[in-house]
Amino acid sequence: MSEEAAKANPAQSGNGWEPNILAFCCNWCSYAGADLAGVSRFQYPPTVRILRVMCSSRVEPSFILKALNDGADGVLVAGCHIGDCHYIDGNKNAEIRINNTKKALAKIGLDKRLRLEWISASEGLRFSEVIRDFTEEIKKLGENPIKEVKK
């Protein structure tokens, strides 16, 4: 999507169900990328809540499980691109951990609700696109089934 289109096209509101997404963003790249999306006014759906960590490698699988257990319909972990990590290779550790967590989640059919993305400090547009795309994907999946069980 072009930058103009991202700015002109307001996020879909409507009356439909909106998912809850928790995004763990690393301080140096993805959080700054989200800041840039803001500064550039790239509109995206209000489905995401950002939680800042210093590095994507700080995200423990238990945080993700807790989030999914406590009402998140999707969890995004975002870090620096491979090779650009502020802490040299923290994101490689994150990749291993998130992939393992995904495997575990696959057993209960929740793996599609976890996503790992690399978003740099200059990729404000990409940040907004990722949120849009992930929101759409979660919308297709529907509400997190754990919520239903817990009711």
Added chain:
Amino acid sequence: MNDIKGTENKGAVPKDNDEKRVGVFVCECGVNIGGVVNTKAVADYIGTLPGVKVTSVNKFTCSDSGQADIQQKIKEHNLNRVVVAACSPKTHEPTFRACIEQMGLNQYFLEFVNIRDHCSWIHMWEKEKATEKAKDLIRMGVERAKLLEPLQASEVPVTDKALVVGAGVAGMQAALDLADMGFQVYLVEKEPSIGGRMARFDKVFPTNDCSICILGPKMVEVARNKNIKIMSYSEVKAVEGYVGNFNVKVEHKPRYLDIAKCTGCAKCSEACPVEVPYDFNEGFGTRKAIFVPFPQAVPLRAVLDKENCINCKACAKACERGAINYDMQPGFTDLNVGVIIGAVGFKTYDPEPRHDFGYGLYDNIITAMEFERLLNAAGPTGGHVVRPSDCKEPIRVGFVNCVGSRDKATNIYCSGVCCMYTIKNAQLLKEKRPETDHTIMYMDIRTTFRGYEESYNRSRNLGVKFLRGRPVEVKEDPVTKNIKVRVEDTLAGEIRNLEFDLLVLATGIVPNEGINQIQQLLKLSKAADGLLMEAHPKLKPVDTTIDGVFLAGCASGPKDIPYAVSQGSACASRATILLKNKKAITEGITAVVNPDVCVGCGVCIPMCPFQAIKMDEKEGKANVVKALCKGCGTCVTACPTGALEQSHFKNNQILAQVKNVFKFDESVMNKQRSLDSSNQEVAA
């Protein structure tokens, strides 16, 4: 949940007892937040959360009155945790940390919630949802704030030496300023001579003074300065360490001659039978396989280009001082410096691969840099501008602006200098040969700074023609080799067919290889344009996100010479703060081992990218070296026992946010219901 220990801060006014007394300050940021988020409703809701003693809405929380409000409420309500919901912590976290520290609170008792960049600005048309989102974000912040623990920022010593990478005009200025302030400077330059791109220019706008005449003395000054160690023909290969204490490995490429014996007499060049295109002259004319880079080179020493050398040994015979050494190997130097200044420069856009405007297809189309060398009295033609096809002096010269700039197909940004150097180039040729006819084809003429508009007017008065339009078709006349250009004059609204003897492309500024190298070595951020990113585009234009690393010149965006020089001085000034104080304050966020829980399994040790965790063999416990730990938390996640914690990002602190983002404690809900009717007493 861990209990929070008392603050260790000197003379802490409100004692940090078990009761968490949170104050929440919601900023409207003018209309940036207030125009979208219903801040009053947000503050009312947040006021119902347990532990929140006071909420306040300010037009600008960062202003004097906003900060005074925070300080007053800390006093009035005996607050021990402060939540500021405003812009990005990257903008104002330090502001509010200092604000609460003045009131005796530990600076880490601040929680910053981003409801502008991450909320109001990106949900401009969804006010209600943005308001709900702001409530969620602040609720996360409040729950986290209640668990924040006091931390002390630590001090690290700073080695009072500096490394400057790149000896163009920006790097030289930084080195000179630092050296004049008495600090030892290592100036590393990958080319055989210092001077950078400016050494190649003929004259510089808007004053049209001779470039090398003003740069040359500066180069000599650098060489003479006792505090500057020039490392020419060298490259930085590895950087380790952190602010105040960088260990740098520099590689010295072999010149195949002893620099101490060489005098730069160039007898070797005279003897050398090999001729190759002269890169200093943009490929015009030739140089020998062994050569002195240019007459004003510093250091004035020859260099042997082994790729083109045929091993005839003629140079060794010609050298009276026996300086030539064909078996020279690369050398290495290890440096320890406190700060690093990156002034790695740029390159000009290369129109060859895309054949922009016929470049590379037709002989008589050249770039402005090539034109610059032709104009130069020391250039390949002795200052006669000639066209490549027949070496005749052109009469009709066309200039095309914005080649590789302001173009979606190449680079969208404006290179900033092309309008001015094109105006200058046309002026210079017109002054040299008044019979010439110049047409500048432009999109917009940008003459931003002092003397620039005057220079533009001067060229108009000289008779240089300005045509607003971009060529749509460029062809060569097969017989005369003239260049035929079809261009729409957008001001007159008509198509013009023009014929030129020579067409000059104003190529823009693009990132060079050095930018990629230094980005990877120092872990800097790169912007979408491929150039390096500064810590803040307005308030920290020469700082980077890496403490102790600064940027000058075109590496962080297109600049003209005065701007690059100013940035060189600015870097020196910023660096001096560290070098003079001999200490740097580092972030208090590190990994911490709880020795009672650690079983000494050692899983964390290979996880650390900075080798900051050592095993205490005697105790059998892991030990974090605070000065080396950068606080990423990767080891914390790996620790199987939970003995490692990342201060300020402890498990319970992060989980408090996770638990409260979409669903929160029943007790909170109950309290909210009970207070719904009677929450009016909360200040707003």
